[in-house]
Amino acid sequence: RDDIQRALIDGLKQGPTILEDFLSGVSEAQLHRRRGTGFWSLYEHVQHLARTQPMLYERLERFTREESPEFVPYFPDPEEEGERKTKPAAELLSAYRRFRNKQVALIEGADRSIWERRATHPEYERYGFKILVRHILLHDSFHLYRMEELWLAWDRYLTEL
Numbered sequence: 001r002d003d004i005q006r007a008l009i010d011g012l013k014q015g016p017t018i019l020e021d022f023l024s025g026v027s028e029a030q031l032h033r034r035r036g037t038g039f040w041s042l043y044e045h046v047q048h049l050a051r052t053q054p055m056l057y058e059r060l061e062r063f064t065r066e067e068s069p070e071f072v073p074y075f076p077d078p079e080e081e082g083e084r085k086t087k088p089a090a091e092l093l094s095a096y097r098r099f100r101n102k103q104v105a106l107i108e109g110a111d112r113s114i115w116e117r118r119a120t121h122p123e124y125e126r127y128g129f130k131i132l133v134r135h136i137l138l139h140d141s142f143h144l145y146r147m148e149e150l151w152l153a154w155d156r157y158l159t160e161l
Contacts, residue, residue: 008133012104015140016097023089035150045143050092053099056136060106063117063129070120107133
């Protein structure tokens with residue numbers, strides 16, 4: 001296993017622990033606070049992270065079965081929007097951790113030929129197994145950073161995305 005593969009895997013393993021530590025310092029009121037129009041609450045970021053993991057696992061798994069998979073963009077189901085606040089954050093964290101462990105096991109079992117596989121994805125100029133693994137890590141990092149910013153930054157310093 002080369003250094004970048006190990007670094008990506010190690011980063012993915014740490015995501016649930018980092019999220020759990022973050023959530024341990026956030027009150028229930030802070031978790032559901034909306035900082036302004038167009039900003040997600042911390043809870044919505046946690047829920048998004050939990051809800052995207054099965055789709056990401058399925059994509060990783062397809063790379064193990066298909067030589068050149070073709071993917072479609074992921075857009076959350078609008079009907080799920082009404083369910084946004086029904087599960088406790090601890091349950092979402094547990095689901096996130098469970099799928100992350102499955103993802104890591106699959107990734108660790110992937111041989112070099114799978115790491116080098118390419119795919120087609122209409123949103124991206126290039127897409128492949130290694131890119132997807134890195135994308136998962138960076139997606140986590142984006143949401144974790146955004147949550148930290150929404151929790152700590154004064155309104156005048158919040159960035160619009």
